[in-house]
Amino acid sequence: MNIVVCLKQVPGTTAVKIDPQTNTLIRQGIENIINPFDTYALEEGVRLKEKHGGKVTVITMGPSQGEAALREAISLGADEAVLLSDRAFAGADTWATAYTLSRAVARLGKYDILICGRQTIDGDTGQVGPELAEMLGVPFIAYVSRIEEISDGRIRVRRMVEEGHEVIEASLPAVITVAKEINVPRLPSLRGITRSRSAAIPTWGIKELGVDQNMVGLAGSSTQVIKIFFPQRVCQAEILTGDLAAQVDKLIDKLKGASLI
């Protein structure tokens, strides 16, 4: 089966700075890692390949450094990788990102399953997976904690919900996002590392994908970050006076006034 895994390269630290002009992350000088949730997606993809045969193709959208994440993915068992990189892709929100990824998936050709991590640790939106499914017009299942069966063009999975799990079946091709409960990602192999060093990784931009540059990057984004700030924590204390009954009355008035009761 043809398995596609989407990865994102994220800062390997929480001590990141925000560019005050663009309100996006400053990525220079920060060690990048594969988004931890995506490592579970990759591992599941590789396990599916080992069980059912076929190949795993990883794609990521980002600056040229993204190639390192793809090489690491190959050392961890992926067969092929494509880097989606173009100046026009910069500043993309989840919608424009999902659009770009969906066009890359379409260019890859026939696929059976597309796997993403449940969310990234930098953006934290968890939107790209479902948006991708929507754009590709295929079923989507989130928070998958176990793939129970794949046969006859169908997939049955266990998905995590608030207080337990659901078992869901869908037709293939489909998009799933996986939870960290699904597996324990492997370490790289020596042959994988060797292969990753020499693997040819093509870069696809707007030309290769045949997309309008107004549909991608900042131009194609329907949301824009206006401002990023830490909410101000304001603490005020007020000592109520008078006898106990009067204090209680005042308290009730204040709580009602603040619409808290």
Place this chain on the structure above:
Amino acid sequence: MDYFLTEQQKTIRGLARRIAEERILPVRAELDEKEEFPWGIVKELANADMFRVFIPEAYDGLGGGCLELCLVVEELSRICSGVAVTYAASALGCMTLMEYGTEEQKRKFLPDIASGKKLGAFAITEPTAGSDASNIKTTAEKVEGGYLLNGTKQFITNGGEAAIYTVIALTDKTRGARGASAIIVEKDTPGFTFGKKEKKMGIRTSATRELVFRNCLVPEANLLGKTGLGFIQAMRLFDRSRPGIGAQAVGLAQGALEAATDYAQERVQFDQPLITMPVVQHMLADMAIQVEAARALVYAAARYVDSGARNVTEESAMAKVFASDAAMKVTVDAVQICGGSGYMRDYPVEKMMRDAKILQIYEGTNQILRNAIAVNLRKRKARTA
């Protein structure tokens, strides 16, 4: 110290370290306590291609030699010497096959060892044949359809867990050591069973067991090289494997040095960390010198083996003796620095000290190896006299 390793060697060392720190460290104490064979770790090592390191590329390996093997063993031993010997014993179990086996034999057995699907083991020691290795009693009688094995092997690393055994047995018992031959015996061959599993002082996660042969018929195709060469093949094997034991000692001593340094940094007595006290500083410095000197000698011996030198007996014996004596001393001192805490099982140096002792004993006791070194000194003297 920079040992000018190649990129590939650095990659091997780096990945072995990651496996040791991320996968072995969390289960080290439990494996030791329960004396449980580390199948989970063996699988991790296999998935990472670690068993391919010492196998030629033609048989699904990565074509590394003694030095590459040493780098892996050292890193594993830095965290757990019991896991390290389990890994190294698989190499020991197929080195005679790699050197003397036919193309067909290598094709049959090596790919499964390279993938880690099967473990190897080497068996020469018997109740009557320890340091006196030529005094083996196990026989392999030539019969219709192969060799009929009878006898008992003792203290066999990976015994019971390995699938492929290189066994030294007498094909001609009238000739003593000159009647010995190396024969491959597969697990589950009728007549081949496992005896007592030993309870050991250290390296407790590794399996050490008796092999029992009762009219065990092995195909003639499993004979390695010519009959009568078994003892020489075994001695040649140990000449080439001993740097591996040296590497095990270097890793173990490195782990103990690091643990003792960490403890000395944190432990405060008389209002100051131990590491600021000259008496402790000198102990740590001596430990560091021992570790680095041992590493330099082990790598040099391993490179000498890999150079294809004809006779490496002396050099590999020196590396093994020096490194294992260093490991014993360094681990004892590590416990001393950690004091009462170091004596407790909650701290790793207690296990390291127990693990160190065997290094002075197996693959030739340090006394036997000093004999071998001295014999060479005398021979050289006699030649120049």
